[in-house]
Amino acid sequence: MKNQHSPWLALAVAAFLFLGINLFSGTALRFWRVDMTEQSLFTLSDGTRNILKKIDEPITIRLFFSTATAEDIPALQTYARRVRELLEEVEAAADGKVALKVIDPEPYSEEEELANSYGISGQLVSAAGDMLFFGIAANNSVDKVGTIPALDARGTAYLEYDIAKLIHDLTQGEDDRGRVAILSSLPLEGQQAMMPGMPPQEAWAITQVLGDSFETETLNPASITGPIDPAVDVLLIAHPKGLSDTARFAIDQFALGGGKVLALVDPYCYFDMPPPGQQNQFGHDRTSQLDDLLGAWGVELVPSQVAGDPTLARPVRSGNSVIDFPLWIELNASVDEGLFNGTDTVSSTLSLVNFFCPGEVRKSEGGSTEVTTLLSSSPTGQTIDAVNLQFAPDVVQLAPTLGAQFSASAQVDEEGVEQRVSLAVRVSGPISSAFPAGAPEGWLGQDEILTESAGSFNAIVVADVDCMHEALWRSAQMTQLGMLERRNNNPVLVVNAIENLLGSNDLLSLRGRGLFSRPFEKKDALEKAARERFLAKDQELQAKEQELSAEIRSLQEGADEQGVVRMTMQQFEELSAKQEEQIEIRKQRGRVKHDLSKDIEALGARLKFIHIGLVPLLVALGGLSFRLRRRRKSA
Structure with missing residues (x-):
């Protein structure tokens, strides 16, 4: 006779081994x-x-x-x-x-x-x-x-x-705050009065922010004839204009030698004011000029184009009214999470950033570096010709006419994929010199001329310079542009970018890892298909409703001086029938929406049953079937 306790003993031994192996x-x-x-x-x-x-x-x-x-x-x-x-x-x-x-x-x-x-x-x-x-x-x-x-x-x-x-x-030294050199054609540190009786220009507030966080120095573009000090950790380039060949070559060699760069360039820098006394005030060129170096780094500022976005437009005062101005873009994470690259440490912590008349920066054709978008517009973002802004005494005064040039529809490519305007990018990878013929005339540097980068070049390029000015982020200054008061992360963007670039190449090589979750891709696809069916039916009903509304308005035209519409009995009956049909269509739209919710709920219930109930049930039935087969064989 078989030992009746052997199955239970085997089960106990298996449980003991399972627990022991797990503890070990x-x-x-x-x-x-x-x-x-x-x-x-x-x-x-x-x-x-x-x-x-x-x-x-x-x-x-x-x-x-x-x-x-x-x-x-x-x-x-x-x-x-x-x-x-x-x-x-x-x-x-x-x-x-x-x-x-x-x-x-x-x-x-x-x-x-x-x-x-x-x-x-x-x-x-x-x-x-x-x-x-x-x-x-x-x-x-x-x-x-x-x-x-x-x-x-x-x-x-x-x-x-x-x-x-x-x-x-x-692991860094106690006093190592990072050395940042600032090169700009703008008077970021202020300027003495250009003419008698005029007040001096105050320093941009961003310089104080940078001075509180880093060891800063200012480079005079006109006097650069040799290499930039290799002890500089990050070179901040803001609105470069009219740079000499030697100044551009110094930037080129700094980048090739492993120097980090934060470049802010602009197709229309609002705060690049024409000098007093300039006869042609409207013809003042407000465009940044760094095309050759950007090209060598694998990116481009799209020429003569300013970016706007009706969805993200901020209000400005125009006359006695307040209207949305698409060229003043407010990136707000609560409106669209896709505006900020959530996997990059520079942009992931930002939630509210303002740009004013920015450009579009993108990977150049044939560029060999890796270009990653950090900040972008919504799908309704688009660009217009910058010449529209060139001859206005104040671009804000053009808000009504400029706003009319933007479409509220999402921008899509030939395959129907939504497109966004890239406003800030990260650039990384090996680069070549923008000066293949060697050093320009007047170069006084004695160091070896570099033609290729020794390692990976790292830079961040922002397609707006105005975002640094306090008028866009310090509430007390908002009235300068007729803007309504609001604070944001603009100075944090600049500081974040520099702090990130100050990190070692090992630190820069880190990007945001994948999120600690996995989407239900099949469920999402089924829900998307259901919504598309709902949208098609809803659009069909909406078109019918609009057609009926037009017919009803046509029947109601022709009121007399007292506002009374006179119509024949036939017209009255036709009007009543169309109004009843319109009410029925609205009910149908409500039922379609209700059915969509029910379909999605039913889909979720079916998937839950499959994962929670059906799979364990199939496993149990398989085990029972195996047990019965073994019992028949032993009988």
């Missing part, structure tokens, strides 16, 4: 992983590994996370586990130079005081007063400290960059 692998094989995610979400990039290799002083990283407070927030627990696993990867890859401590700051504990001392404050998450701490503090052996005060699951895409930058900053 969870400790002994803790860092043995195979990353099978589509975008390698759990694999450190080469840039991060290179930064870890350059650590001189040991670094301690403290992850503060309130475990008990987050018990009822599954999404936060998942993200916290993602953060911890990434930090563990960093610790393992640093060869003992990084130590990770995970701290749970319970209320009124020493750990809570420690978190507060690092500037990591708790966030109130319940009516009961529960505080959630979720941040990172890091310090090296000489007590230099860096923090990420608050971690947010929306930052998953650039989590690795934030951690790598935190470590990179700890």
Whole structure:
């Protein structure tokens, strides 16, 4: 007789082995992983590994996370586990130079005081007063400290960059703020009065912002006859005009030698004012001139075109009224998330940026560098000829006529794909000199002439210079253009770009990683198809309704002096019939919309049944079938 207990004994042994293997692998094989995610979400990039290799002083990283407070927030627990696993990867890859401590700051504990001392404050998450701490503090052996005060699951895409930058900053010298050289044809630092009795021009407020964040110096374009100091970390070029050959060659050699560049160029710089006394005020050229260098870098500012966007237009005062002005573009993330590149650290943290009469910057034909759009218009963005602005005493006065030149329809290519106007781009990759014939006449530099970049060139190009002026971001100045008061991220854009470029090439090589989620592509496709069917039917009914409205208006024409419409009985009956038909069509449109919602809900219910109910049921039936077959064989 067979032992009746053997199946249960085998089951117990299997369960024991399962638990034992899991406990063993969870400790002994803790860092043995195979990353099978589509975008390698759990694999450190080469840039991060290179930064870890350059650590001189040991670094301690403290992850503060309130475990008990987050018990009822599954999404936060998942993200916290993602953060911890990434930090563990960093610790393992640093060869003992990084130590990770995970701290749970319970209320009124020493750990809570420690978190507060690092500037990591708790966030109130319940009516009961529960505080959630979720941040990172890091310090090296000489007590230099860096923090990420608050971690947010929306930052998953650039989590690795934030951690790598935190470590990179700890490896830099205490006084290294970054050296930024500014080259511009505009009086950014102010200017003495051009004529007696006139007030001096004040410095642009952005210069103070830059001076607070970096070590800055100003280059005089007219006096550049030799190389730019290689100790300069970032060259900020703002509205270059009339640069000499030697000045442009100096920029060329700086870029080839590994220098980082932030270039702001403009097809129509509003704040490039004509000098007092110039006879032809309307003929003043407000266009930036850097075409040859931009071409060598693989990009172009589309010639003689200014960009506008009816969807993003901001209001201006025109006479006694306020109208939308498409050339004043306000990028607002709450209106369209596609305006900002969410996977690039320069643009991902921005939410509100203003441009005034910007241009379009794009990859040039035949360009070999990698060009990534950071900021763009909505699909209704388009360009018009800049000559429309050239002969106006104030472009804002042309708001009514210029606004009429823009279509409110989305712009599409030949295949029907929506297009956006690119307003700011990142450029990276090897480049060649814009001066193939060598140094120009008058060059006094003694260094070797470079013809190719030694490594990867890195630059950010913005197609607007006016965005730096305080009139577009400091509320007290808004009235200068008749604009309504509003603050935004314009100075943050400039500072973000420079801070990003100041990072090492390893840090610049990091981009936002894939989001920690996967869309239901099949479900999305089915929903899209349902919406397209709804849209086609709704458009058909809408056309009928508009046709009926026109016929009803035609029947109601011809009112007398008292406003009374006189019509025959036949006309009255025809009018009543059309009005009833119009009401029925509106009801049909409502039913179509209701049916769409029901279709999508039914689709969701079917997919849930398939994934939650049908698949487990099929597995269970398969197991039962296998069990019955074995029993028949043993009988």
